[in-house]
Amino acid sequence: MNLLGIYLNDHLAAATGGVERARHMARSTAGPELAAALEPLAAELAEDRGALVAVMRRLDVPVRAYKVYAGRLAERLGRLKGNGRIVRRSPLSPLVELEALRLEAEGRAALWQTLRDLADRDERLDPDHLDRLLERTRRQQGALEELRRRRIVPVLTPEPVPSPASR
Numbered sequence: 275m276n277l278l279g280i281y282l283n284d285h286l287a288a289a290t291g292g293v294e295r296a297r298h299m300a301r302s303t304a305g306p307e308l309a310a311a312l313e314p315l316a317a318e319l320a321e322d323r324g325a326l327v328a329v330m331r332r333l334d335v336p337v338r339a340y341k342v343y344a345g346r347l348a349e350r351l352g353r354l355k356g357n358g359r360i361v362r363r364s365p366l367s368p369l370v371e372l373e374a375l376r377l378e379a380e381g382r383a384a385l386w387q388t389l390r391d392l393a394d395r396d397e398r399l400d401p402d403h404l405d406r407l408l409e410r411t412r413r414q415q416g417a418l419e420e421l422r423r424r425r426i427v428p429v430l431t432p433e434p435v436p437s438p439a440s441r
Contacts, residue, residue, distance in 0.1 A: 279335040282326065285385045286337065287345030289323040292378035294349040295371060303368050311421055315375075315414060322382060325407055329389060332398045365429050372422040379418055383411045 296316035300309050330337060386408040393399035 278333065279338075281388075282330050282333070282335050282385075283338045283341045285381065286323070286326055286330070287341040288378055288381055289319070289326055290342050290345035291349035292375060292382075293319045293323050294345075295375055295378075298349070299368065299371050299375075308368060308421065311417070315417065318410065318414060322407065322411065325403075326385070329399065333396075369422060369425045369429050372418055372425065376415060376418040376422060379411055379415045383408060383415065386411060 293316065296312055296319050300312035300316050303309055303312065327337060386404050389399055390401060390404040390408060393401040393404055
């Protein structure tokens with residue numbers, strides 16, 4: 275496999291994990307606000323993953339199923355992280371998961387920019403389509419960052435310790 279094929283399949287694995295993570299969060303997260311924000315985002319991530327598969331087809335790059343499975347497996351293993359709780363989700367989980375989605379979006383933006391740079395030399399790549407994908411990913415990054423920042427204070431602010439006089 276050529277280097278471009280390896281690169282695209284690695285991004286496909288990450289995109290697969292990102293879609294799975296966003297869908298899982300939309301289903302399992304506490305709070306309707308976060309679920310409502312993540313449902314359309316999960317749909318967009320699935321569309322972006324489909325756009326990547328379409329680009330791979332145009333470039334005659336075969337999808338490596340083992341990498342797709344690895345992306346899915348990595349996402350599921352990520353659910354097993356120690357979070358201070360045994361049976362239920364920790365309030366910390368959405369914050370950490372939003373950070374993971376933000377990192378995936380960062381990688382996807384780099385992917386679209388890389389392909390956009392290659393579009394000047396490869397007529398199989400549509401520069402306008404790649405520009406739209408890059409712009410959408412940047413918007414997603416902003417939305418994920420906003421969701422993440424809204425969780426920082428409620429999750430990470432310690433409970434006030436009662437003073438000795440009030441005990």
